[in-house]
Amino acid sequence: MQQERVIIIGSGPAGLTAALYTGRAMLNPLVIAGMQLGGQISLTGEVENYPGFWSPDHTPTGPELVDVMHKQAEHFGARFVYDEVVEVDFGVRPFRIKTYSAEYLADSVIVTVGASPTKLGVPGEAEYVGRGVSYCGTCDGFFFRNKDVVVVGGGDSALEEGIFLTKFANKVKVIHRRDQLRAGAILQKRAFANEKISFIWDTVVEEIVGNGVVQGVRVKNVKTNEIRQVETDGVFIFIGHDPNNHFLVGQLAMDEEGYVITDEHYRTSVPGVYAAGEIQDPHFRQISTSVGQGAGAAIELEKWLAGQE
Ligand SMILES: Cc1cc2nc3c(=O)[nH]c(=O)nc-3n(C[C@H](O)[C@H](O)[C@H](O)COP(=O)(O)OP(=O)(O)OC[C@H]3O[C@@H](n4cnc5c(N)ncnc54)[C@H](O)[C@@H]3O)c2cc1C
Numbered sequence: 001m002q003q004e005r006v007i008i009i010g011s012g013p014a015g016l017t018a019a020l021y022t023g024r025a026m027l028n029p030l031v032i033a034g035m036q037l038g039g040q041i042s043l044t045g046e047v048e049n050y051p052g053f054w055s056p057d058h059t060p061t062g063p064e065l066v067d068v069m070h071k072q073a074e075h076f077g078a079r080f081v082y083d084e085v086v087e088v089d090f091g092v093r094p095f096r097i098k099t100y101s102a103e104y105l106a107d108s109v110i111v112t113v114g115a116s117p118t119k120l121g122v123p124g125e126a127e128y129v130g131r132g133v134s135y136c137g138t139c140d141g142f143f144f145r146n147k148d149v150v151v152v153g154g155g156d157s158a159l160e161e162g163i164f165l166t167k168f169a170n171k172v173k174v175i176h177r178r179d180q181l182r183a184g185a186i187l188q189k190r191a192f193a194n195e196k197i198s199f200i201w202d203t204v205v206e207e208i209v210g211n212g213v214v215q216g217v218r219v220k221n222v223k224t225n226e227i228r229q230v231e232t233d234g235v236f237i238f239i240g241h242d243p244n245n246h247f248l249v250g251q252l253a254m255d256e257e258g259y260v261i262t263d264e265h266y267r268t269s270v271p272g273v274y275a276a277g278e279i280q281d282p283h284f285r286q287i288s289t290s291v292g293q294g295a296g297a298a299i300e301l302e303k304w305l306a307g308q309e
Pocket of ligand 1: 010011013015032034035036039040043044046047048049050083084113114115116134136138139244247276277278279285286288290
């Protein structure tokens with residue numbers, strides 16, 4: 001069985017940054033990239049809010065950023081395998097990591113497997129991601145200047161992002177399946193006071209429709225069963241996030257929503273296992289913050305390994 005000094009699980013912005021830092025620290029890291037090299041940014045059209053790559057003539061795409069980060073990490077010694085972790089044993093060192101096709105031993109691990117926005121699971125959703133369907137107002141709001149959008153959800157994220165979207169959009173309609181919001185009182189007050197925001201209550205989205213780009217949502221009133229179409233240019237879905245934690249359950253301490261608990265040094269409940277990016281951060285969910293956390297975890301891991309040796 002292959003034994004590694006550092007294994008990084010996941011290859012989103014946090015994982016690629018951890019790979020770069022541990023590579024430059026001569027730790028010869030192995031990255032188990034998962035099924036999506038680059039993580040969520042590989043799905044992203046234009047990225048305008050990650051500093052350093054933008055110019056007036058060119059806004060980088062998500063895949064372009066991934067390509068640069070990947071090459072940079074490889075250049076400094078990171079090795080990549082394109083496989084997915086299915087099981088880990090963090091009970092004893094060296095840690096055991098099992099993928100679909102191999103098993104590894106590792107002196108130390110950085111977990112960067114991210115979280116996935118909870119999907120509505122309706123027809124048209126997957127088809128129109130990046131063409132009107134979005135899970136990130138901060139990222140994509142700018143593309144909806146002077147357009148109409150709907151926001152699906154009734155919690156803090158839905159209202160925060162809905163309020164943010166009013167900077168760009170003409171109208172923001174919040175579609176919520178209940179007749180009351182779950183969001184905090186202050187956010188509710190702000191949203192109700194915002195002239196651009198209106199609410200469609202007791203309503204669920206049944207289908208996202210369009211013609212190459214989103215044109216509307218077919219919705220159903222859960223009290224009256226009335227079905228109608230709401231015309232819109234964009235559909236922003238904020239019904240939660242699901243941390244990609246299935247193989248970590250019982251191995252690392254998690255909060256009640258399943259996010260890995262870390263301290264300010266990105267240490268998990270198991271010494272030698274670090275976590276960075278959205279798997280441990282339900283709050284910021286940005287490329288730049290995930291990159292920073294990946295760097296932090298790698299720096300801390302390097303110190304920890306040096307202390308062991
Ligand atoms: C459509 C969209 C647009 C966005 N646009 C922007 C934007 O413009 N600006 C911005 O700042 N942020 C944007 N974001 C958010 C940003 O992409 C995320 O905050 C960031 O990618 C999180 O990084 P991460 O490394 O923590 O995890 P992720 O990017 O989620 O990466 C997780 C990685 O873990 C891997 N993985 C998962 N499970 C396993 C497993 N079992 N074994 C091995 N590997 C595994 C995956 O293959 C992936 O490589 C956007 C998100 C989306 C969905």
